[in-house]
Amino acid sequence: MARRIGACCICGRYGPLSFEHVPPCAAYNDFRVFEADVKRMVGGGWHALANPSGKYNQRGAGKHTLCERCNNNTGAWYGSDYVDWARQGMRLLSASRENLTPSYPFPIYPLRVLKQIATMFFSACGSEFHKHHADLVRFVLNKDAKHVPECFRFYCFFQHPTKSTASRQSGLTGVLNLDHAQHRQYVFSEIVFPPYGFIMTVDTPPIGSPPL
Numbered sequence: 709m710a711r712r713i714g715a716c717c718i719c720g721r722y723g724p725l726s727f728e729h730v731p732p733c734a735a736y737n738d739f740r741v742f743e744a745d746v747k748r749m750v751g752g753g754w755h756a757l758a759n760p761s762g763k764y765n766q767r768g769a770g771k772h773t774l775c776e777r778c779n780n781n782t783g784a785w786y787g788s789d790y791v792d793w794a795r796q797g798m799r800l801l802s803a804s805r806e807n808l809t810p811s812y813p814f815p816i817y818p819l820r821v822l823k824q825i826a827t828m829f830f831s832a833c834g835s836e837f838h839k840h841h842a843d844l845v846r847f848v849l850n851k852d853a854k855h856v857p858e859c860f861r862f863y864c865f866f867q868h869p870t871k872s873t874a875s876r877q878s879g880l881t882g883v884l885n886l887d888h889a890q891h892r893q894y895v896f897s898e899i900v901f902p903p904y905g906f907i908m909t910v911d912t913p914p915i916g917s918p919p920l
Contacts, residue, residue, distance in 0.1 A: 712772035715835040718782075718827070718845060725772040726779045730828045730877065731901050732787045735794035737768040769875055769901060773831040778849070785851045786824035789817045797903040801866060808866055823848055825862060825899075829908045832877045833897050841910075863907040863914055867900055875901045883915060 712725045729737050774782075793816045800812050826848050830837060838845050843857035856862070876898065883894045895910045907914055 714772070716775035716778055717773040717830045717833070717835050718778040718838055718848060719775060720835075720838055721775050721777075723775060726774055726776050727770055727772050728774045728779055728831045729768050729770040730831050730899065731769075731794065732783065732791055732824070733768060734787075734791045736798065736902060737770070739768060769877070771831065773835075781851075782824065782827045782848060786820045786827065789820035790824035792816065793821050794903060797866070801903045808868075819854060822856070822862060823851075825864075825906055826856075826860075826908075828899055828906070829897055832899055833879045837880060859911045861909045861914075863909070865905045865907075867902050867905050872900075880910065 713723065714725050715722050716725065717728075731737050793814060796814055796816070797812075801808075826844060830844075830848070841857070841860075844860060847853045847855070847857060877900075878898045880895060880897050883896075884892070894912045894915050896912070896914065897908045899906045
């Protein structure tokens with residue numbers, strides 16, 4: 709198989725790209741997934757939504773997005789802590805019998821987990837994202853960095869075990885809400901894979917939050 713060549717989505721180095729699982733392989737992302745062709749779904753009406761076209765990825769959810777160095781470093785620094793948290797979440801989600809509560813106890817290293825989530829968003833947002841957010845690059849590639857860049861906010865939610873079964877990723881997206889007296893713009897990215905979903909916002913609140 710030919711090696712994939714391109715720019716790393718974190719450091720920007722041009723060269724061979726490794727396959728980055730989003731989320732990590734051991735966090736239940738070790739089975740084949742169906743990747744729908746979103747452009748055809750959007751342009752194809754209800755028939756395309758009911759019978760989506762696409763392909764199966766035998767390796768799990770992810771793409772060739774990171775150089776070996778960034779992939780290996782972030783995986784070694786943060787990956788196992790995220791996997792542990794995902795397994796805790798899956799056990800709680802299974803035991804809840806769909807009666808989810810507002811809070812659960814999680815014995816984790818939160819900074820490492822957060823840095824893995826940020827790493828995942830670099831892959832989801834593509835190879836141009838890092839060029840505009842060097843502060844987030846430093847946050848991820850410096851394992852001792854402790855402060856999230858001010859313009860970023862990360863939100864997490866449980867994926868409902870029966871009402872929301874599809875996984876998804878969306879790159880950085882802009883939405884303009886004209887319903888408020890002052891027009892409001894939202895810039896965000898989303899990753900959903902059981903048991904969690906994540907939203908990253910950039911200089912904006914999440915969609916659905918009360919007006920300022």
